Amino acid sequence: MDAIHGLLTGFQVALSIQGLLFVFIGVAVGTIIGMIPGLGPITAIAVMIPITYGMSPAIALLLMAGVYYGAAYGGSASSILLNAPGVSESVATTFDGYPLAKQGKAGKALAVAAIGSFIGGTISIILLTFLAPFLSKIAISFGPPEYFALMLLGLTALASLSDGSTIKSLISATIGFMFATVGIDAQTGTPRFTFGNIHLLQGIDFLIIALGLFALAEVASLILNRNEKAIDQSKIGSLKLTKKEYKEVAGTIGRQSLLGFLIGVLPGAGGTIASFLAYLSEKRLSKHPEEFGKGSLRGVAAPETANNAASSGAFVPLLSLGIPGSGSTAVMLGALIVLGVQPGPLLVNEHPDIFWGVIASMYIGNIILLILNLPLIPYISKVLKISKPLLISLIIVFCIIGVYGVSFNVFDLYLLIGFGILGFVMRLIDFPAAPFILAFILGGMMEQSLRQSLTISNGSISIFFTSPVALVFIILSFLSFLIPVIQIIRRNNRANSAISKGA
Amino acid sequence: MFKFKNQKIALVLFLFSLFYLIMSFNLPRYPYVPVDSNFVPIGLGFILMGLSVGLYFVKDKPMNVKDKMNNKIPKQDLFVLLTVTFMVIVYISLIEVLGFILSTAIFVFICSWFLGYKKHVLNLLVSFIFPVAVYYLFTVGLQVQLPKGILPF
Numbered sequence: 098m099d100a101i102h103g104l105l106t107g108f109q110v111a112l113s114i115q116g117l118l119f120v121f122i123g124v125a126v127g128t129i130i131g132m133i134p135g136l137g138p139i140t141a142i143a144v145m146i147p148i149t150y151g152m153s154p155a156i157a158l159l160l161m162a163g164v165y166y167g168a169a170y171g172g173s174a175s176s177i178l179l180n181a182p183g184v185s186e187s188v189a190t191t192f193d194g195y196p197l198a199k200q201g202k203a204g205k206a207l208a209v210a211a212i213g214s215f216i217g218g219t220i221s222i223i224l225l226t227f228l229a230p231f232l233s234k235i236a237i238s239f240g241p242p243e244y245f246a247l248m249l250l251g252l253t254a255l256a257s258l259s260d261g262s263t264i265k266s267l268i269s270a271t272i273g274f275m276f277a278t279v280g281i282d283a284q285t286g287t288p289r290f291t292f293g294n295i296h297l298l299q300g301i302d303f304l305i306i307a308l309g310l311f312a313l314a315e316v317a318s319l320i321l322n323r324n325e326k327a328i329d330q331s332k333i334g335s336l337k338l339t340k341k342e343y344k345e346v347a348g349t350i351g352r353q354s355l356l357g358f359l360i361g362v363l364p365g366a367g368g369t370i371a372s373f374l375a376y377l378s379e380k381r382l383s384k385h386p387e388e389f390g391k392g393s394l395r396g397v398a399a400p401e402t403a404n405n406a407a408s409s410g411a412f413v414p415l416l417s418l419g420i421p422g423s424g425s426t427a428v429m430l431g432a433l434i435v436l437g438v439q440p441g442p443l444l445v446n447e448h449p450d451i452f453w454g455v456i457a458s459m460y461i462g463n464i465i466l467l468i469l470n471l472p473l474i475p476y477i478s479k480v481l482k483i484s485k486p487l488l489i490s491l492i493i494v495f496c497i498i499g500v501y502g503v504s505f506n507v508f509d510l511y512l513l514i515g516f517g518i519l520g521f522v523m524r525l526i527d528f529p530a531a532p533f534i535l536a537f538i539l540g541g542m543m544e545q546s547l548r549q550s551l552t553i554s555n556g557s558i559s560i561f562f563t564s565p566v567a568l569v570f571i572i573l574s575f576l577s578f579l580i581p582v583i584q585i586i587r588r589n590n591r592a593n594s595a596i597s598k599g600a
Numbered sequence: 601m602f603k604f605k606n607q608k609i610a611l612v613l614f615l616f617s618l619f620y621l622i623m624s625f626n627l628p629r630y631p632y633v634p635v636d637s638n639f640v641p642i643g644l645g646f647i648l649m650g651l652s653v654g655l656y657f658v659k660d661k662p663m664n665v666k667d668k669m670n671n672k673i674p675k676q677d678l679f680v681l682l683t684v685t686f687m688v689i690v691y692i693s694l695i696e697v698l699g700f701i702l703s704t705a706i707f708v709f710i711c712s713w714f715l716g717y718k719k720h721v722l723n724l725l726v727s728f729i730f731p732v733a734v735y736y737l738f739t740v741g742l743q744v745q746l747p748k749g750i751l752p753f
Contacts, residue, residue, distance in 0.1 A: 147738070147742075147744055148742055150742060150743065150744050151742045151743040151744065262658065264651060264654050264655055264658055265655070267651055268613060268648065268651045268652070268655065271644055271647050271648045271651060272648065274644055275620060275641070275644050275648070278640060278641050278644070282637035284633070284635075284637065285630055285633055285636065285637045287627055287628055287630075287637040289627060289637060289641065290620075290623060290641075317681055320677075320680060320681055320684060320715065321673065321677050321681070323715055323716065324716070484712075484717055484719075485715070486711075486712045486713075486714075486715030486716050486717035487708075487712045487717050487723065487726060489684075489711070489712075489715055490707065490708045490711040490712045490715070491708065491730065493684075493688060493707075493711070494704055494707070494708060494730075494731075494734075497688075497691070497692065497695070498734065498738070498746070501695070501746065501747075502738070502744045502746075505745070507692060507693070507695065507696055510692040510695070511689075511692065514685065514688060514689065514692070518685070521681075525673075526605065526609055544640045547635075547640065548635040548639065548640070551634060551635045551639075552634045552635055555634060556634050556635065588658075588659060589657075589659070592659060
């Protein structure tokens, strides 16, 4: 009963004229930003944060929910129309989406993507509505050792499950954590790694890192590719699906909504893994696997449904435990904190209005996305035709406003450039940035809970092994630490055997 | 010894972790704190050190020819990147002096021109309308102050 009552209150705000207007703006801006190759939900949320400063939290949440879903959908649109996935979550969409666009059926692919995203997102939010309060009840008994162990698991899981080399992800996470230690230590008041600079005493704002590592680094790659002409996909074709086509994708959407949600709830495994698993499992289930990769609607429906379901599923640990499981939910956490919302097990009891407000915003964001994007997509896709040099300059200006609007401080702008360069170098040498931002955001909390635990136990680490919950999390995270070691050994063995065969 | 890309990166990371560790060990200590402020940094320093040693032994992946990002950047592009970085730095240092509108207008116009935008009239229009619109959106609509600078309005 509580859940329904809470939701109704949430909807009341969301369905006001002001509420609807801001979801609409959020979805539109999110879609446009998400469509620009390389810019995904992380950049979209980070750029929009300064805009929410003067707003009431409830309205700002609606705007953010719109941006989050809009950016995810925008990414799929550029995957389908340009074969240019903006973020790794939409890579699997290109496999069949782009072939469909080449056959002049881009409209159908976009429609399937929108419907799949909508249903996947909605089913996932319904499950979230019931699971998150339940998980909050369990998590309320968690003390510092359990929290520390859980966050450690989140980080190591992201590092070993994310695409690319595990050891590089772990290094990226460790360095992200190191940057979180900059500033005055909350427990002893010691300034750490500030080099005597007063601007660093407060620590580094997460927005500087998010915009630098993601948006500015992407600007650098846009500069490198600025002369590549986009293929003209002015013929989008009909958006309408036939009855047969609806039947074809219905099962896929149903199955992948559930699978995507489950993967999204797991720490570390986000939309990328969900979309690839969805694609592969549908191909295996299909009676005509040979159609996959040549323009199968199911091949578009599967990853799109799953990644949207997963991105809503990722809100379960975020809202009930206060722990983000991926780069984009980490930035969403930062945005919520800026709005004065501290997600965690206490949120549902102490601020039910905000808890249910977030969930209601997600329902509404998802619906507006479907209503707005289906008819408007042919027009929105014109954004892809904006000249790149102009676009690059404007994105740089937005990053600068984003940071300046938080700190009113030129020093932070220089830091932003520094992180932009770091982000670009990390791309060049294949170091993923998502573990970095997640570790940076979790770092402060992890350090606090680690030191609280050790203070409780008087410095003995046995506290992590006497709590069964913490012990399970610690064992799981050590297991994921072992994955890179096993990979290295296997790779070296393979290389050695190849050499000996060659000899 | 440091022939491969991963080995070079490992060396840089190793030196960084060493530097970070030295700084962590030099943090002031307090006698009555059970877990001092240097505890986590020292742990992180050793973890990074261990990981950098691990990275040294990981073989480089073969280059992906299709992906331009993985290859070396041509000198000409590097020049463009450095010039844009320089322009951004100049823009930042002027933002509080000239004000948001003026510095942004100059930056957008010159940067877009430099990157090869040929429609100069349109560029001029965007360069002036965009900062003015953003300035009023933020200062009037959203109550976020941006630097006013030398312009009287």
